[in-house]
Structures are given as C-alpha cells and as structure tokens.
Amino acid sequence: MSTTPLVAAEQLIRTYGTGEATVHALAGVTVELPAKQFTAIMGPSGSGKSTLMHVLAGLDRPTSGRVVLDGVDITGLDDGALTRLRRDRIGFVFQSFNLLSVLTAQENILLPLSIAGRAPDAAWVDQLVGVVGLTDRLHHRPAELSGGQQQRVAVARALASRPAIVFADEPTGNLDSATSAEVLALLRRSVDEFDQTIVMVTHDPGAAAIADRIITLRDGRIVSDERAGDGIAVAERA
Amino acid sequence: MRKVALRGLLARRVRLALTALAVALGVMLIAGTYVFTDTINSSFDRIFTSSLAKTDVAVTPNDDLTSDGFEGVDPIPADILQRIQGLPGVAAASGGLFDESGTILDREGEPISNGAPNFIASRAQLDRFEAFDVAEGRMPSGPGEVALDKSTAERKDLEVGGTVDVIGREPRKRYTIVGTVQIAGADSFGGAGVALMTLPEAQRMTGKRGAFDQIDVAAAEGTGAEALRRTIREALPARYDVRTGEQEAAQLSDDIREQFGFLTTALLAFAGIALFVGAFIIFNTFSITVAQRAREFALLRTLGASRRQVMRSVLTEGAVLGALGSAVGLGLGILVAKGLKAMFYAIGFDVPAQGTVLETRTIVVSLAVGILVTLVASLAPALRATRVPPVAALREGVAMPETRSSRLAFPLAVVLTSAGIAALVAALAVVSDTTTGLTLAGIGAAATFIGVGLMSPKLVGPIAAVVGRPLSRRLTGRLARENAVRQPGRTAATAAALMIGVALVSFASIFAASAKETVAGYIDRGLIGDVVVQNKDGFTPFSGGARELLAALPGVDDVAAFRFAQVRIDGEDKGVTGVDPDTIGAVYDVTSGDDVIAGLKDGEIAVSSDYAEDEGLRAGSVLTVRTARRAQLRLRVAGTYEDKAELLGARVMSNETVGREIGASRDSYLFLGLADGAAARAAVERALRRDFPQIEALTAEEFKDDQAAQIDQLLGLIYALLALAIIVSLFGIVNTLALSITERTRELGMLRAIGTSRRQVRSMIRQESMIIAVIGGVLGLAVGVVLAIVFTTAIGDIELHVPASSLVVLLVLSAVAGVLAAALPARRAARLNVLDALAHE
Ligand SMILES: Nc1ncnc2c1ncn2[C@@H]1O[C@H](COP(=O)(O)OP(=O)(O)OP(=O)(O)O)[C@@H](O)[C@H]1O
Numbered sequence A: 001m002s003t004t005p006l007v008a009a010e011q012l013i014r015t016y017g018t019g020e021a022t023v024h025a026l027a028g029v030t031v032e033l034p035a036k037q038f039t040a041i042m043g044p045s046g047s048g049k050s051t052l053m054h055v056l057a058g059l060d061r062p063t064s065g066r067v068v069l070d071g072v073d074i075t076g077l078d079d080g081a082l083t084r085l086r087r088d089r090i091g092f093v094f095q096s097f098n099l100l101s102v103l104t105a106q107e108n109i110l111l112p113l114s115i116a117g118r119a120p121d122a123a124w125v126d127q128l129v130g131v132v133g134l135t136d137r138l139h140h141r142p143a144e145l146s147g148g149q150q151q152r153v154a155v156a157r158a159l160a161s162r163p164a165i166v167f168a169d170e171p172t173g174n175l176d177s178a179t180s181a182e183v184l185a186l187l188r189r190s191v192d193e194f195d196q197t198i199v200m201v202t203h204d205p206g207a208a209a210i211a212d213r214i215i216t217l218r219d220g221r222i223v224s225d226e227r228a229g230d231g232i233a234v235a236e237r238a
Numbered sequence B: 001m002r003k004v005a006l007r008g009l010l011a012r013r014v015r016l017a018l019t020a021l022a023v024a025l026g027v028m029l030i031a032g033t034y035v036f037t038d039t040i041n042s043s044f045d046r047i048f049t050s051s052l053a054k055t056d057v058a059v060t061p062n063d064d065l066t067s068d069g070f071e072g073v074d075p076i077p078a079d080i081l082q083r084i085q086g087l088p089g090v091a092a093a094s095g096g097l098f099d100e101s102g103t104i105l106d107r108e109g110e111p112i113s114n115g116a117p118n119f120i121a122s123r124a125q126l127d128r129f130e131a132f133d134v135a136e137g138r139m140p141s142g143p144g145e146v147a148l149d150k151s152t153a154e155r156k157d158l159e160v161g162g163t164v165d166v167i168g169r170e171p172r173k174r175y176t177i178v179g180t181v182q183i184a185g186a187d188s189f190g191g192a193g194v195a196l197m198t199l200p201e202a203q204r205m206t207g208k209r210g211a212f213d214q215i216d217v218a219a220a221e222g223t224g225a226e227a228l229r230r231t232i233r234e235a236l237p238a239r240y241d242v243r244t245g246e247q248e249a250a251q252l253s254d255d256i257r258e259q260f261g262f263l264t265t266a267l268l269a270f271a272g273i274a275l276f277v278g279a280f281i282i283f284n285t286f287s288i289t290v291a292q293r294a295r296e297f298a299l300l301r302t303l304g305a306s307r308r309q310v311m312r313s314v315l316t317e318g319a320v321l322g323a324l325g326s327a328v329g330l331g332l333g334i335l336v337a338k339g340l341k342a343m344f345y346a347i348g349f350d351v352p353a354q355g356t357v358l359e360t361r362t363i364v365v366s367l368a369v370g371i372l373v374t375l376v377a378s379l380a381p382a383l384r385a386t387r388v389p390p391v392a393a394l395r396e397g398v399a400m401p402e403t404r405s406s407r408l409a410f411p412l413a414v415v416l417t418s419a420g421i422a423a424l425v426a427a428l429a430v431v432s433d434t435t436t437g438l439t440l441a442g443i444g445a446a447a448t449f450i451g452v453g454l455m456s457p458k459l460v461g462p463i464a465a466v467v468g469r470p471l472s473r474r475l476t477g478r479l480a481r482e483n484a485v486r487q488p489g490r491t492a493a494t495a496a497a498l499m500i501g502v503a504l505v506s507f508a509s510i511f512a513a514s515a516k517e518t519v520a521g522y523i524d525r526g527l528i529g530d531v532v533v534q535n536k537d538g539f540t541p542f543s544g545g546a547r548e549l550l551a552a553l554p555g556v557d558d559v560a561a562f563r564f565a566q567v568r569i570d571g572e573d574k575g576v577t578g579v580d581p582d583t584i585g586a587v588y589d590v591t592s593g594d595d596v597i598a599g600l601k602d603g604e605i606a607v608s609s610d611y612a613e614d615e616g617l618r619a620g621s622v623l624t625v626r627t628a629r630r631a632q633l634r635l636r637v638a639g640t641y642e643d644k645a646e647l648l649g650a651r652v653m654s655n656e657t658v659g660r661e662i663g664a665s666r667d668s669y670l671f672l673g674l675a676d677g678a679a680a681r682a683a684v685e686r687a688l689r690r691d692f693p694q695i696e697a698l699t700a701e702e703f704k705d706d707q708a709a710q711i712d713q714l715l716g717l718i719y720a721l722l723a724l725a726i727i728v729s730l731f732g733i734v735n736t737l738a739l740s741i742t743e744r745t746r747e748l749g750m751l752r753a754i755g756t757s758r759r760q761v762r763s764m765i766r767q768e769s770m771i772i773a774v775i776g777g778v779l780g781l782a783v784g785v786v787l788a789i790v791f792t793t794a795i796g797d798i799e800l801h802v803p804a805s806s807l808v809v810l811l812v813l814s815a816v817a818g819v820l821a822a823a824l825p826a827r828r829a830a831r832l833n834v835l836d837a838l839a840h841e
C-alpha cells in the first residue's frame, strides 16, 4: 500500500447542534484509503459511521477538516461540482430505496450513465450483469425482484460507471444471511477482479470479515484500524 | 378526534393554503358578482330616489312592450300636461325629456361610447323637479348650450367653455359646454352619457316637439301622494302609467335590476364553473392525503376509533378548509368587485358603483356554497378512509383496498357521460323554456365532465405514452412519463380539472368560429347591395334621417332600410322586421318569396313558411297583434317567404306600417346599391362623417369582419372569465406535484446522491407536469369538440367550423401552463437536501 491514497481525510470534525446539545458525530477522524482496497467501517449505533461515509463521499460537509478524493479537495467544491463528482467518480449502495420502482432492472443499472448522458460500455455492462447473475431478470421492475436481487442490481448500478470508489451503507442490513452472502461476494469480486475500491459501513462482524481492512469507530473517533481476519493492527490511534 | 383533524391540518399548512385557494377563487367570483351588482343597484336606487325626491306623482307612457330597447312608445303630448295642471290637488307639474336616442361625440368626432346609451335630457322647467346638480359652470339656458355629466366630460376631456357635438333624431349639431352635472352625488348616470339641454332644444333634437317623456307632479299642501296619484290615474287614458314618486323610483330600480340580472347570472355561471373545477381538486387532494395517511387512520382504528370517527375527522378537515377558503374568497370578492368596475370602465361603461355594498346574502351564500362544495368533494375520500383495515397499521406498504365502487367506475363513467350528452341534446333541441334549458344544459355538461373525469384513469396511460414518447429519449423525460402514470387516478383527477377549462375554451372558440362562418355565409347569400350602413357599435338603431340623407346623394341607386321591432302575439313577445318593399329586392336576396316581400302593402305582414306552417297561416289570413301604440292591430297575411340568410326572421312588414303602428322609426341597417366607381362610396362616407358620425358604411367584407370582431369581443370576455377556472386547475397541478414529491422524497434523494443534478430534477418535475397538463388538454379538446358538434347539430342553424390552429395553440398553451405550474414544486424538489431526503420517512 505505498501508492498515494485514493481518499485522504484529515482531522474531520462534524458536529450537530450548538451549546449543551452539541453532538460530535465525528470528533477528529484522520484516515487514508488506498485504491483497490475493501474497507469496512464498524462501530456501535450512533458512533458516526454513516456520517463519516457521507463526508467522505461529498454528501455532507465536515464542520472542519478536509477530504481529498482522487486528487481533488472536495471540501471546497460547490454543489454542482460535487454532483458531477458523485455522478462520475463515486458509486453508492444504500440499505434500502436503492432502485427507482418505475424503471426496469437494466434501466436502473444504467441510471448513472443515463443521468450523465454517457453511452454505456456494452461489454462492461454485459460482464457486470453476468457477474451479478441477473441476465434473465433485466426487464423486470424492482417490485418483481427479491430483496437480494434488488441489492445486486444496486451493486451493479454502483459499478456500471466504473467509479473511482463505491460507498455502501449497510448494504446487507435488510437481507437474510444467505442473500447477504451473495451481495458480499459480489462486492468482494469487484475488488478482486475489477480492482474496485469499496468502503462499506456495517454492523455485522461477519460481513466485515470479508473486507481487507476494518476500521472501528466509537463516539466519533477511530478506535481501531486493522487488517481483516488476522487481527493485526495497521495503525493505532487514540 | 377533532384534535387529530385540526393538528393534521396545521401540520400541512402549505397544502392547506393551496387547497383552500381552489375553493376561494370560485367563491371570490360569487362574492365579487354580488358585491358588484348590489353596489350598482344601490347606486341606481340612490340616483332614482334622489331624482324623484320632489316628485309626488310621475306620469310616463306605458312602455310594457318596449322595455327591451325597442322603441315605439309615443311621448306625452302637451295637452296632457295641461290637463294634469288643471286637476285638484296639483301644486305644480312640468314635463321633461330623457331620450336615449342621442349620440355624443368626442373631440375626434367619434361616439363617446360603444354600448352604453347616450341620453338627451331636458333641464327641468321647475327647479323643484331638477334631478341634476351643477358640478361646474351652470345649467344650459339657450338653444346652443349643453351641460354634460361629469364622468363623460372628464373621461373624454370635454371642458366647460369648449364645444361638443351631439346627434339626435336631427343631424349633428355643435354646442357650447356651459357646465357639468352630477346626479345624486354620482358623476355618471349609470355609465350613460348625458347631454342636458333646455327643454325646447331637447324636444327639437329628439324629434319630440311639444311632448315629454315624463311629467313630474307635486301635490298641493294637504294632498297625499297616493290620493293625487288616484286623481291623475282617473283623469288619464290607460296608455299612461301613473305612479307615485316612490313607486316610479322602485319601478326604475326593478328595470335596472332586471337588466343587470343577466350579468349576475352570467358571472355566477362562471363562478360555478370555477367551483366545479375546484371540487375536482379538493377531491383529488383529499384522496391523495387519505392514501398517504392510511397508516395513521389504521393506527387510530387499532386504538379504538370507530369508522364514523375516522370519517368525521376527514370531514372536519374539509369543513375547516371550506370555511377558510370561502372566507378568503369573500375577502377577495370585495376586491374583485372593484376590479369588475374597472373592467367595465375600460370598455366604456362607467357604471355607478359608489362604496361597497356587502349584503348578508352575499356572506351567507359565499360561505355556504364554499363549505358545501368542499364537504361534497371530500365525502368520497372520507368514506375511503373508513375502509382502511386496522391491520394496515402493522404492515408495510398497504395499498388502499380496491372497492366495488372503483371497479364499477368505468361503466358508470360511460353511462354518466352518455346521460350528460343526452341531457345537453334535450336541453337544446326539446326544451323551449330558456331557464329550464340552461339549467338542464348545465347539468348535462357537469355530468359529461364528471363522466369523462371518471373514465380518464384508463385514458391516462395511453395518452401519456403518446405525449411522453418524444420526451422519453432523455432519462428525465422517461422518468417524468413513468411518474405521471404511476398513480393514474391521481393524474386523471388533476388532468380532469384542467380538462374542464380547456373543454369550455375550445368549445367557445369552435362555436365562435362556426358562428363567424355562418354569419359570413348569410352575408354572402343575402347581401347583393354594395354597402351596409350600421351604427359603429353594431347594434344601436339610428335616425331615419340617415336614410333620407343617403338616398338623396348622387351615385346612390338603391337604399333599403331594415328595422327591428317587437309585437305581442297571443301573449308572447315576437320580433318583426321592417323593410322597404320597393327597394329591398335590389340589395337583398330573399331565398324565395321575394315577390311577396316586394309586394307588401301597408297593413300587411309576410311570414316565413316555417312560421306559417306552425301557426296555420296562409295568404289572406288575418294575424292580430298588440303593439306599443295599438292594443289590437289586424294584419293581413300577404304570403310566405324563405330567407336562408336569416336577416328577416319570421315576420316582415313594411317600414311604413312598422313606423306608424308600432312606432319604430329608427333603422338598424341600410343596404345601399351604388353606382360603379369609388365616387359614390366616398360621397356616402363624407355625408355620414358630416351628419351621422356614429354610423358607418361597410362593404360585404368589412361587414363580415365587423360581425366577426363583435363575436371575438364576446369570446374574449368568455376567455377572461374561463381563465379563472383554468387558474384553479393549475393550482391543482401544483398541489398534486407537491404531494407526489413529498411521497417520492427518498427516491429523489437517491437520484441526487448518485449524481442527478438539480437541473435534471427540475426538468423531470416540469416534464411530469407538462404531461399531466397535456393529458388535460387532449381530453379537454376532445370534450370541447364533442360539445361543439352536439350544440351545432342541436341548434341546426349553425355550420360547424373547427378552427384547427386555435386548438393546436390551446394544446401548446396547456403544455406551457403545465410547465409554469411546476415552477415551485420543481424548485422545491431540486432544493431537497440529499441526506435529509434519504432519511425521509
Ligand atoms: N441530522 C442530524 N442532526 C443531529 N444529530 C445527528 C444528525 N445525524 C446524525 N446525528 C448524530 O450524530 C451521531 C452519529 O450518527 P451516525 O448516523 O453517523 O451514526 P451511525 O454510526 O451511522 O449509527 P447507526 O449504526 O445507528 O446507523 C449520532 O449521535 C446521531 O444522533
């Protein structure tokens, strides 16, 4: 991991409210995410996982600190530039409400490209569809797909525009263990086979185990940062 | 439970305001109409009461047969005045003139008004009877002097010390303006222009030498007005009305109320349309909110609320909303009344509307109608709310149960639509009474609209597919189309509201185009002369002097005058047309029976073959009529004719007979046959400009254009009033979009998160709105065309002519209106914070 990091965050602080009621959702987080790595973010409820992800992805602005994504300092970007950044460089998978119910699976997969007005890379999309195993479901609407299938469509959508990084917030939160496994395997494959960079927020230690690296938050701070599986700390911060 | 309803309302304040507006605008026009006409009426009451304040008894000619503006009554001769002066109990009596056949010219020599009458009035002989107060200058005292009403003087910049030209039965004459006058503190006499002259001058100008339009009588000390009235009544023949001053004022007020009654009815009809559209919107809004709150109702039900309580909670919302909307509408109505006055002023009617008359009836009707409409419209959604099963509270994403009524909706819609059209046909073709006919037509139209509205959920998909196709190449357009048809019922109800306005607009424009074509056809068929002479306002008859003037000009070969008068046959008022039998054949083409018309002798009548058939008349029969001058006039039927150009109507007499027996001495049209070359036409125009500048000479083409322009003016007014209904329906689109956006907040958040720009979100909402509006437009055009076909077929005399280009413009305007209606919802959707939207419940 000696290359320059794809995402670098410095001293991120995000507070909500003022005075007595101030909540430090992020209380000084510094982290670097190299390319082609699968990072899981864990931590108890309310520890700031989602907030960190939102700030890293340019969906939310930190109260202080800065985020450099793919060489661009995104903390200073205006809304239009952030929108383009998300559209062209970032993929998202949410816990639910990932798909537009009025579009077919295929149209949902191509959605980011349609939004950008870009022609899809047909070979890549075919490959993706094959990998997520939805070849015979492409013309179904979300309501006709199972929860696992829907989430696989969401993953395919996130990968379709070949983003620099994919953020996933509890992508398996609504799924049973078997379907969770399918979705996690898919994410893992995209890192291994397509050199994708992924950041995944999860509650589930089993899900986290599939990642290369697990960052654990508590009260808005990183309390551990270790390589998955072997328990060896990559770095330790207070 | 009531608390739940009220809290719910407060929580949705913006929506509440939008929905209340749907009622408010209709109520506004109701209140505005009442306030406006009540104010006019009370101003007239004041004018009449004050001008008759010193009159104990007023004597006028009986104008029973001529109140519709047909002339004919003879003025009161001077010997009647003398007879009254000799009666016991009379302290003073004097006669005056108030003749509406005048024309006052502005500084450019054009008539000062197009529509409102101009009066030539006499200054009272005795000061005690003077109705006018001098505002500036003094009263006229010589034959070359005139005082004008203050409103006319100010509007037309006619200053005291300057001159003004007036035309009466006598040709144009120039007067010095010596003063301006008011009546009962009002600057204007009901919007009419008044030229006040000395009595002899007024009598000369109006051709009523030695005669009066009214005699004012004052009672001697100790004689009551009613006693005096009885004395005079006994002394005078029945053809004079004798009333006390109070009775006369009341009579005049009644006449005015009747004249403005039509206006009231027409304005209220448009208010009704706006409310009807508003009802669709309220229904739709409540349907959407009830669906969105299904879980809330279910929760209430699990907590033990009864169906009835749920229903009452929804209806309470409706009642509060209706009350609020009506109250706002009432307030706006008072402003609208002022706006209506300004509108009338702009087109030349300075109606007297002093102060603001807000009667209890106005308040009661406005509030009652507004609340009732809202309650009725929210009834179906309220019933639906009661059907939410309690278990719905525990399940995710329950849909409203499909009910039997919704399954029956389509067949019911077809039946309703057919019944509506049948009612329309019946109203036009079978019913002869106007009030019943109009009511039935209104009910028929409403049933048609509701029927098509109920049908439209099934039509939304196909129409959207066609309309949305060109948009679908882009993602935003594709999503817009899908979103528009996602809830067909909702889109249908929203579009149906717009449909009503568009249908009526397209109907009016088709009908007007057909009328124009038809009139043009009549002119082509009937007019064989070169020129038509008519009043510049298109309808007011003008002095017979014009005919004599033109007939004497070199190059004018033939002149035929047409007069329209009224007689009573078997208790019913019927029109008769006066013609010049000698000359009509040279300038007007009667389809058949022109020899009968040309051979009409004094005391004869010619009847259309249809009328002859209906009444069993033939040449030689005797037709007995009543006229303003004669209780019984026996006319010999000369024969029958057919007139495809429809100018002659069903009964024709010679102008000689019409003038003498009915008293109609003014002409409505002159048709002229001119010698070749431009000289004759130029001579006609020169003579008219000099002596009768209120009338004009038009070629057939110009005459057609003029007729078309009159139709267009009316059409413009109708459009303006229908605009209100369309505005209401646009609020409906705004409301539906706002509600849908709330529902789709999470989806919008997701779209924004994965890179959709604000612009794209805005464009998506705008296109969705445009699709809804175009669906409304397409349905409206379809219904409008069908209505127009039904009407023209049922009436029979009108050739259908569909102005395709206007209809296309209308469709484009619908689309534009849709885009405009989306402005605010689109902005709101684009402004959504991505994270908040994603977290939205
Ligand atoms: N919009 C907000 N306003 C106020 N406080 C907020 C807001 N969003 C988050 N917080 C607070 O910030 C802290 C971190 O929230 P965050 O959503 O990042 O937690 P999380 O780790 O994702 O929790 P979970 O596992 O429950 O999703 C919490 O204490 C939360 O209450």
Ligand SMILES: [Mg+2]
Pocket: A049, A050, A051
């Ligand atoms: Mg979270």
